[in-house]
Amino acid sequence: MSVKPPRPMGPPLNALRAFEAAARLGGFSRAAEELCVTPGAVAQQIKQLEDWAGAPFFDRQAQGVQLNALGRQLLPMAERAFDQIADLAQGIRVAASPNRIHIAALPAVAQLWLSPRLPALRQKMPELEISVTALEEPPNLEREPYDLSVFYMPADKGQALVADQIQPVCAPSLAAQLQRPEDLSNCLCLVGSVWANDWSHWLKDGAGLPELSLRGPTYSLYSLAVQEAVNGAGVLMGHESLIAPLLKAGRLVAPFKRPVATGLALSLEMRQPVRDPLARFVAALKGA
Structure with missing residues (x-):
């Protein structure tokens, strides 16, 4: 047996x-x-x-x-x-879906910067299957199933797309109440929780008023804070790379015109080795 x-x-x-x-x-x-x-x-x-x-x-x-x-x-x-x-x-x-591109991006970047560019990119490269996942932190591209990440990073990390600058922005109807930075204490100042220190940074480096006391609601989604600023709910610390179309269209204005660099850049990182579909997509994204 x-x-x-x-x-x-x-x-x-x-x-x-x-x-x-x-x-x-x-x-x-x-x-x-x-x-x-x-x-x-x-x-x-x-x-x-x-x-x-x-x-x-x-x-x-x-x-x-x-x-x-x-x-x-x-x-x-x-x-x-x-x-x-x-x-x-x-x-x-890759073997199962060679033309699939999976992108990880900060929620605000995915909603305000990446999403508006995707329709033209899909039209230009219809063979690619593009998907986006919103993450609060950059993924480990060596371990996690993403091909590309788009986040704000130190300027010496990744491939910088645009330097990050911030300054107060608001709806045109509210701008008349803001003649000087001290007037911010009389308005609601909107805060995106991802960038909770933006106001103190700008008050110190852009206005020279580090002790100015501000009040206002905090939003977990920066895109919602942007929409509330457009609606006239208050003044938002705007990241110019995310709100540039709204500034150009006049739906938001910068009452003080004092942009301050954060030391970061909107940057991308690619999984190595870089596949041809990803290289073509990134080249088109940079030109979008």
Whole structure:
């Protein structure tokens, strides 16, 4: 009679993924953000992996976790393994849909800058299948299923499309009340939560009034704050690259005409190696 003893179980893939992310990023919280789970879930998965291995990979301390010698030894192997898995997944995607372009963009960029350009690009390149996902943070293009990301980044990172400048903007009907920056204290000043520090930045560098007290609502969607500014609800700190069409059309005006550079640029990054459909799309996007 044949004997078939149970085979030893390998480590769970999710536990390996949690270890690799935590070790690479330097903590459970940052790994949780990348993996879209809670820090507690990451800790539990790593503990499961450590129990399977019979040894810890992290030193637990009051101020956080520290990768130990065994963890440091295993990290390069884990990185290579998940890089290969990501390459396999990308290879499958490309083989199945070679003309698909998946873009990740900041929500405001996707709505106000990218979306208006897409109809002409689709008409110019009808063979391409273009999809867009709105994200709050740039993705890891080596690991995540995106071909292109469009975000505000430091000017020396990515391919800069346009320098980021900010200044107060409002509906023409409201502009008559704003003769000097001090008048902002008498108006509602709209805030986009993604750029909560824009007002303090501009008041300091554009108006020389760092102590001016402002009031107004905060919007989780910058595009909604833009629409409210067009509606006359208040004064918005406008990112010129996003609201340029509204300024050109006269639906928004800049009452003080004092733009301030943020030190960032609207920039793009491409997954490497760059495929021909992506290269053609990016070239057309830059010219749009």
